[in-house]
Amino acid sequence: MSFFRYAAPIFKVAGRRWSQHDFQILASRLRPFIPLHGKLLDLAGGTGDLAVGLADALNAEVVVLDATPQMLRHVSSHPLVSVRVGVAEAIPFPAGYFDGLLCSDAFHHFSDQDVAVHEMARVVRPGGGVLVLEMNPRGLWSPVILLERLLKEPASFMSPDQLAQFFSARGIVGNSSLQKGLGYSFLGTVVG
Secondary structure, eight states: OHHHHHHHHHHHHHGGGOOHHHHHHHHHHHTTTOOTTOEEEEETOTTOHHHHHHHHHHTOEEEEEESOHHHHTTSOOOTTEEEEEOBTTBOSSOTTOEEEEEEESOGGGOSOHHHHHHHHHHHEEEEEEEEEEEEOSSSTTHHHHHHHHHTTOOOOOOOHHHHHHHHHTTTEEEEEEEOSTTEEEEEEEEOO
8 A cells, every 4th residue: 555655646636536516426326324414434535535525515524534644634624524544444433333435446455355344334324325436347447457456456356246246245235337437336225
C-alpha cells in the first residue's frame, strides 16, 4: 500500500470525476437503508470525495475509513464527515454501528477479502445496505489490473456474478449490475 502514500494528491484530483448526478444516483441506491441522520461507512474511502457528496445527498453522517493516513489528510472538511485510520479486515467500530457501507474501487485491494466481508456484515446493522463499486476484470480494465499487479497490489478481481455469490455466502445478500463504462456494482442487504 506504499503506492497510496505517495499518490494521495493524484487521487484527490481524480476524485473530482464525481458529479452531483453521480452522488444522487448512489444516494438513491443507499437511501432505502440509511435513514435521515443515519450513519454510512465509506470503507477504503481514500480522499473522501464520495463521502462528502453522499453526506449532503443523504443528510447522513459519513465516516471515511482508510489504511493510508496520507489519503485521509486530503478529505475536505465537512460537518457530517469524519475520518478514521483502519483496515477492512479489522474495522474499528462496534457491531451494527452503521446503517450502510460504501466501498468504491477498493475491494480488490483487500488482502483478506473473506475477513473483510465478515467485518462489513458485522459493522452494518441487520437490514442495512452494502454498496460495492468495482472494476470488471473483463474488458478494457485489463491494463489497470496489470498495472496494479506490477505495483504489488493484491488486485484480486472478481466478476459481477462471483462477487455477488461471495458476499451472499457471507451474510450480505444481493445482486451485481453492470454500470455505464467498464465497472459494476453490488448492492446487498446484511442478513441475520
